[in-house]
Amino acid sequence: xxxxxxxxxxxxxxxxxxxxxxxxxxxxxxxxxxxxxxxxxxxxxxxxxxxxxxxxxxxxxxxxxxxxxxxxxxxxxxxxxxxxxxxxxxxxxxxxxxxxxxxxxxxxxxxxxxxxxxxxxxxxxxxxxxxxxxxxxxxxxxxxxxxxxxxxxxxxxxxxxxxxxxxxxxxxxxxxxxxxxxxxxxxxxxxxxxxxxxxxxxxxxxxxxxxxxxxxxxxxxxxxxxxxxxxxxxxxxxxxxxxxxxxxxxxxxxxxxxxxxxxxxxxxxxxxxxxxxxxxxxxxxxxxxxxxxxxxxxxxxxxxxxxxxxxxxxxxxxxxxxxxxxxxxxxxxxxxxxxxx
Numbered sequence: 001x002x003x004x005x006x007x008x009x010x011x012x013x014x015x016x017x018x019x020x021x022x023x024x025x026x027x028x029x030x031x032x033x034x035x036x037x038x039x040x041x042x043x044x045x046x047x048x049x050x051x052x053x054x055x056x057x058x059x060x061x062x063x064x065x066x067x068x069x070x071x072x073x074x075x076x077x078x079x080x081x082x083x084x085x086x087x088x089x090x091x092x093x094x095x096x097x098x099x100x101x102x103x104x105x106x107x108x109x110x111x112x113x114x115x116x117x118x119x120x121x122x123x124x125x126x127x128x129x130x131x132x133x134x135x136x137x138x139x140x141x142x143x144x145x146x147x148x149x150x151x152x153x154x155x156x157x158x159x160x161x162x163x164x165x166x167x168x169x170x171x172x173x174x175x176x177x178x179x180x181x182x183x184x185x186x187x188x189x190x191x192x193x194x195x196x197x198x199x200x201x202x203x204x205x206x207x208x209x210x211x212x213x214x215x216x217x218x219x220x221x222x223x224x225x226x227x228x229x230x231x232x233x234x235x236x237x238x239x240x241x242x243x244x245x246x247x248x249x250x251x252x253x254x255x256x257x258x259x260x261x262x263x264x265x266x267x268x269x270x271x272x273x274x275x276x277x278x279x280x281x282x283x284x285x286x287x288x289x290x291x292x293x294x295x296x297x298x299x300x301x302x303x304x305x306x307x308x309x310x311x312x313x314x315x316x317x318x319x320x321x322x323x324x325x326x327x328x329x330x331x332x333x334x335x336x337x338x339x340x341x
Contacts, residue, residue: 065329069325072202072204072205076205187224218313221311
């Protein structure tokens with residue numbers, strides 16, 4: 001089965017599990033759940049069905065593909081796949097608030113429409129619902145210790161996610177962030193969820209501990225590459241494709257990899273002088289972009305992303321599973337290289 005066949009088969013399963021997990025329990029909670037449905041891309045701001053870009057569903061897809069590759073039944077992993085996607089969306093709702101980012105996927109963010117207090121509550125609800133959804137694993141016919149291991153691993157990923165977000169925000173006021181610190185940050189902010197996706201897929205398939213570790217590393221390194229690609233798009237991406245303002249990461253003083261690299265280079269002092277301003281404006285962008293170009297910061301980030309991709313595929317091969325079983329995972333990894341959105 002190739003990636004197109006896998007997506008045709010599994011994306012409807014994922015969507016069904018998400019809708020079941022996030023169904024509105026009572027009419028008086030329609031607006032509360034409507035805000036969640038809006039963020040997931042199912043309704044418009046009036047809570048009328050109007051499918052929009054609801055995300056790639058990449059993480060739950062990785063979970064199911066890892067489960068299948070390791071010889072498991074994807075239906076056993078479906079609660080975990082849905083829980084990971086809900087947790088991811090919790091992080092996005094809160095991330096938009098913390099970054100003061102008014103748009104998400106090309107339309108107003110939840111907080112921009114309904115205010116910060118309601119958006120915080122929506123994020124909290126998604127966090128709780130992610131755990132409740134994962135708890136559906138107890139309904140599956142599998143060893144209790146396997147379910148418990150999945151729950152503990154999921155909670156570890158939750159902690160890592162918040163740690164990564166803390167570091168990301170703390171870096172905004174610093175001009176001495178190192179590449180190692182940056183990598184530690186994205187290990188939590190992005191790589192943790194992709195790592196737990198492939199880890200849980202293999203774990204719930206009943207794979208050996210050694211194979212589970214290799215699958216976790218595959219997802220983790222894929223997450224590192226994914227975030228670096230995101231950093232590149234956040235500076236040089238096409239606004240119409242990525243759904244947010246191009247170069248918004250610069251205006252928000254995000255310490256993305258190209259900026260971190262440039263700050264530690266020969267143009268570092270000139271770049272720091274710009275970043276010392278209380279607020280960056282559109283007129284500062286040409287100067288920042290020129291300095292990044294001078295030290296080939298984009299090319300450096302592209303090489304780092306390529307290396308993380310290589311390490312991910314190396315970990316996948318180390319599972320020792322057949323090329324046929326691993327094909328969809330290899331194809332999904334390939335599809336993320338040099339992406340435009």
